[in-house]
Amino acid sequence: MPEPKTFPKALRLRSPQQFANVYASGIYAADQTLVINLLANGLTTSRMGLSIPKLSGDAPTRNKWKRYCREAFRLQQHDLPVGIDFVVRPRKGAKPVADSVADSLKALLCRGASKLEAGS
RNA sequence: AUGGUGGACCGGAUGGUCGCUGGUUCAUUUUAUGAACGAGAGGAAAGUCCGGGCUUCACAGAGCACGAUGGUCGGUAACACCGACCGGCCGUAAGGUCAGGGAUAGUGCAACAGAAAGUAAACCGCCCGCUUGCGGGUAAGGGUGAAACGGUGAGGUAAGAGCUCACCAGCAUGUCAGGUGACUGAUGUGGCUAGGCAAACCCCAUUGGAAGCAAGGCCAAGCAGGAAAGAAGAUGGUUUACCAUCCGGGAGUAGCUCGCUCUCGUCGAUUUCCGGGUAGGCUGCUUGAGGUGGCAAGCAAUUGUCGUCCUAGAUGAAUGACCAUCGUCACUUCGGUGAUGACAGAACCCGGCUUAUGGUCCACCGCUCUC
RNA sequence: CGGGGCGUAGCGCAGCCUGGUUAGCGCGUCUGGUUUGGGACCAGAAGGUCGUGAGUUCGAAUCCCACCGCCCCGA
Numbered sequence: 001m002p003e004p005k006t007f008p009k010a011l012r013l014r015s016p017q018q019f020a021n022v023y024a025s026g027i028y029a030a031d032q033t034l035v036i037n038l039l040a041n042g043l044t045t046s047r048m049g050l051s052i053p054k055l056s057g058d059a060p061t062r063n064k065w066k067r068y069c070r071e072a073f074r075l076q077q078h079d080l081p082v083g084i085d086f087v088v089r090p091r092k093g094a095k096p097v098a099d100s101v102a103d104s105l106k107a108l109l110c111r112g113a114s115k116l117e118a119g120s
Numbered sequence: 121a122u123g124g125u126g127g128a129c130c131g132g133a134u135g136g137u138c139g140c141u142g143g144u145u146c147a148u149u150u151u152a153u154g155a156a157c158g159a160g161a162g163g164a165a166a167g168u169c170c171g172g173g174c175u176u177c178a179c180a181g182a183g184c185a186c187g188a189u190g191g192u193c194g195g196u197a198a199c200a201c202c203g204a205c206c207g208g209c210c211g212u213a214a215g216g217u218c219a220g221g222g223a224u225a226g227u228g229c230a231a232c233a234g235a236a237a238g239u240a241a242a243c244c245g246c247c248c249g250c251u252u253g254c255g256g257g258u259a260a261g262g263g264u265g266a267a268a269c270g271g272u273g274a275g276g277u278a279a280g281a282g283c284u285c286a287c288c289a290g291c292a293u294g295u296c297a298g299g300u301g302a303c304u305g306a307u308g309u310g311g312c313u314a315g316g317c318a319a320a321c322c323c324c325a326u327u328g329g330a331a332g333c334a335a336g337g338c339c340a341a342g343c344a345g346g347a348a349a350g351a352a353g354a355u356g357g358u359u360u361a362c363c364a365u366c367c368g369g370g371a372g373u374a375g376c377u378c379g380c381u382c383u384c385g386u387c388g389a390u391u392u393c394c395g396g397g398u399a400g401g402c403u404g405c406u407u408g409a410g411g412u413g414g415c416a417a418g419c420a421a422u423u424g425u426c427g428u429c430c431u432a433g434a435u436g437a438a439u440g441a442c443c444a445u446c447g448u449c450a451c452u453u454c455g456g457u458g459a460u461g462a463c464a465g466a467a468c469c470c471g472g473c474u475u476a477u478g479g480u481c482c483a484c485c486g487c488u489c490u491c
Numbered sequence: 492c493g494g495g496g497c498g499u500a501g502c503g504c505a506g507c508c509u510g511g512u513u514a515g516c517g518c519g520u521c522u523g524g525u526u527u528g529g530g531a532c533c534a535g536a537a538g539g540u541c542g543u544g545a546g547u548u549c550g551a552a553u554c555c556c557a558c559c560g561c562c563c564c565g566a
Contacts (some may be wrong), residue, residue: 007139014399014436016399021246029305047434059166059465067140087436098441 013049013085022049022087029112033094033104034069035052038112041085046109049087056090065095072102080106083114085114 013019030090041047050069052062068090073080086109088094 005138012436016436019436051436060463063440065467066437069440071139 003079005074007070007077011045011047013047013087017080018047018085019049019087022085027112027115029108029115030070030091031104031106031108033091033097033100033110034108035089035091036105036112037087037117038109040083040116043083046065046077046080046082046084046086049102051087051089053089055092061096065090065101068096068098069100070106071088071098072105076102076106081110084109084113084116 009109013022022037024041024073025037027039028035028037030036050063050070054062056065088105
C-alpha cells in the first residue's frame with residue numbers, strides 16, 4: 001500500500017510569522033532554478049511556503065511556478081527529509097519547467113537538511 | 121484570382137487516474153477527519169478610462185468656485201456608451217472620420233517673411249502737381265506669407281476703387297413647403313464683405329455631495345498612559361442641579377461664505393506631540409438592471425411577455441499534472457511523426473470604452489482575367 | 492481600491508505653464524594645441540524618432556486624447 005500523495009493545509013506555511021521565522025534562520029540553498037530557505041520545525045512532517053514575487057512574470061507565469069512547486073512537493077514528499085519548514089522562491093530569470101523544478105526541489109532540500117544538522 | 125471595406129461567431133471535446141478549493145448529505149464526533157454526490161477562470165477575468173447598484177458619512181439646503189459633457193431624435197438604471205438620422209472633411213467605391221454650441225458679450229494670440237496681420241495699410245508700380253525729389257490720389261497689377269478685406273464682365277475715372285450695375289459665391293434676415301428635430305428645398309429683402317484660432321482665457325446650455333467591500337456590521341483577544349496649548353460669559357425659570365434664550369470657542373458638512381448638526385464655556389470641550397495594545401474569526405459574498413429559447417413591438421439600439429436554467433467565491437490565496445480517443449494544424453517515404461497553441465488568471469457586483477491576441481464564416485466594393 | 496509624479500544627446504538636468512525662427516547646460520566622447528610623455532588647461536567638433544500613436548493649429552518637445560514603461564504615496 002503506497003502512502004497517500006496529498007497536500008492538505010497542514011503541510012503549508014500559512015502565517016506571516018511562520019515565514020518570518022524561516023527567513024530569520026538564515027540557512028538557505030540555491031541552484032539555477034530555485035532558492036530555498038530552511039528551518040527545523042520539530043514535527044514529523046515538512047511544511048512548504050511559496051514566495052513568488054512580481055518580478056517572476058505576469059499572473060499566469062506566477063501561477064505556473066506555484067503549481068509546479070506544489071506538484072513537485074506532493075509527489076516526492078515521502079522521499080524528502082522531514083521536520084523542516086521551508087520557503088521556495090524562483091531564481092531570478094529562471095523559466096518555470098515542471099521537471100527541473102521537481103529535480104531542483106529534491107536536491108536542494110537534501111542539501112539544506114545536511115546544512116541544518118551541521119548547524120545544530 | 122487579387123487588393124480592400126464592414127460585420128458576426130468560436131477561444132478545443134469526451135473518458136480515466138492522482139491532487140487542490142469551497143458546497144450538500146451521511147458517519148465518527150472536542151477541534152476536526154473520512155466517504156459519496158455534483159460544481160470550479162475570461163473574451164478580454166487586463167488597463168482602471170467612464171457610468172451605475174450597494175454601504176457608510178447625517179442631511180445632500182443656497183450662492184460662488186471647480187470639474188465633466190457639447191449636431192438632432194431616440195435607447196438605457198446611468199454614461200463620455202449604443203442606434204438611427206443631419207451636416208463638414210477623406211476615399212474611385214464599399215465605407216471611414218469629426219471635443220460637430222458660441223468669434224457683431226468681452227479680453228487676447230499670429231514667429232519668420234512682408235509696405236501692411238485687422239476701427240486696415242502706400243514698398244514697387246500707376247496717375248496728378250510742383251520739380252529732380254517731395255506732396256497728394258489710388259488696392260487694378262507685382263512680390264511675401266498658412267492667411268492680404270470677394271470673383272467675372274460692363275460702366276466710370278487723371279489713374280483707380282462695390283464708386284455704380286448685372287450675374288455668381290458668401291453674410292445677415294424674413295416667408296413658404298417637408299421633417300418631432302438637427303436640417304433640406306424654393307423664394308424675397310438688406311448692405312456690398314463681414315477673416316482664422318475657443319483641445320487660448322472665456323460665454324451659453326445640461327450635469328456632478330463625498331468616500332469606497334481594506335466600504336460597513338458583529339464577536340473574541342489585549343493595553344498605560346503622559347506632556348503642551350487652550351475660550352467670556354450674561355439673563356430668566358429655580359428642589360444648587362438642570363432647562364431655555366442670547367453671546368463666545370471648537371468640530372463636522374474634505375475648497376470658500378451663509379445656513380444646518382453636534383459639543384463646550386475654566387470642575388475645561390477640543391487640538392498637537394510622545395508612548396502603549398491588536399493585525400484573529402464570522403458576516404458583507406454571490407440570484408443578478410442574470411443567462412437562454414420562443415412570440416410580439418420597433419429601421420435599429422432596445423423593450424415587453426411566456427417558458428426554462430442556477431452557473432467560481434479563494435484569503436501565504438483553489439481551478440493543476442499525467443494517459444487514451446476524437447477534432448484541428450504542420451511535415452510526410454502515405455505506414456506515420458510532431459504540435460495542440462495566441463493574448464492572458466476572478467478578489468463586492470453589473471453596463472460600456474480602450475488595449476492585447478489565434479482562427480472561422482458572411483456580406484459588400486474596386487481592378488484584371490476566364491466562362 | 493484610490494491618488495500623485497517622471498520619460499528630452501552615453502549620464503544627470505533645463506526648456507513645456509504662456510505653441511514659433513538654430514531644442515540648450517554640465518559631465519563624458521572625438522580632433523588639434525601645449526608637454527619628453529600623461530593629467531590639468533586652451534581651441535574646435537560630433538552626438539536628438541523630445542517614450543509611442545492619433546488629433547487641434549499655418550505651425551506641437553510644449554495644448555488635447557489614447558497607449559507603453561518606470562517610480563512614489565494613502566486606506
